[in-house]
Amino acid sequence: VPEHGPEGAKQPIVTVGFSGHRMGFLVDAFVGEQQIVIKPLGSHLRKVDNVAGVTVLGAGEVVPILNVPDLMSNARTRSGQRVAGIAERAERQGPGKILICEDSFTTRELERSIFEAAGYEVETAADGSIGFSKLKDGLQVDAVVTDVQMPNMTGFELTRAIKNDASLAVIPVVIVTSLERDEEKAEGIAAGADAYITKSVFNQDTLLDTVERLIR
Structure with missing residues (x-):
């Protein structure tokens, strides 16, 4: 206030x-x-x-x-420490910007609202191919949050494409997915994901804390 x-x-x-x-x-x-x-x-x-x-x-x-x-x-x-931390970071560096790649409209808009409520600017894409094109066209973001099961380009493929591109490789990629098996998690990490969050235990605190830690 x-x-x-x-x-x-x-x-x-x-x-x-x-x-x-x-x-x-x-x-x-x-x-x-x-x-x-x-x-x-x-x-x-x-x-x-x-x-x-x-x-x-x-x-x-x-x-x-x-x-x-x-x-x-x-x-x-709640003590409000995260809100204070994000506000302090925004004052020092300006608001962070997140690219969300998710084919489910409901999930995409929910994740958008979570980040916007925490003070981030948000860009969205309905699949990995659209998201990667936006990055190659010059979209500047602090992190990418992506689903795995998407048409045209999966989240694993998007992650590999980002990490194999010298101009984009420094961008942290957070995978948020319903795929929970150990081999699926291993594939995500092998693709270059900086974090892997399963939707069955999805919690907005975990998502925000993870992104904040990666871009701090």
Whole structure:
């Protein structure tokens, strides 16, 4: 929250409640109110902190739906060290930029929202081939986050292409996939991945911590 806002300005607060307890959260603005249908994240993303599911708005935009019990619990217990660390890094170096390569629209937009909420700029691609073309066309990013099972160019192929290109090899690549067998993990690391995260134990804290560690 800014220490000094415009004179007379009011900071909007959303009040939520669960199990007899209530808590207020500062927000940037009130956009509107509407009825929605909440869609589950699916088996490929079993648990994302503070997110109960997603909904698709009329324009096709995928919007995460907050999990109120999670939100209240985490607000009480978390120290905010990551937020402070990312803010400090952004002040020193400017916001980091991430390229997300993921063919699932829902997963791609969810990962985008996680990184944008943490202060990153995000570029997306629907498969590895599109992502690699963007990099070769001059897109400057601090890290690539990629799925494996995608059309045209898999995440393993994308990782090898990045690491075999002298102009791109320094970019950290994080694989986020449902492929959990040891031989699949070994193939990802052999391709040059800097980190390998399985979707069955996907956690936004792990994803953000991993990327922050690699680009720090």
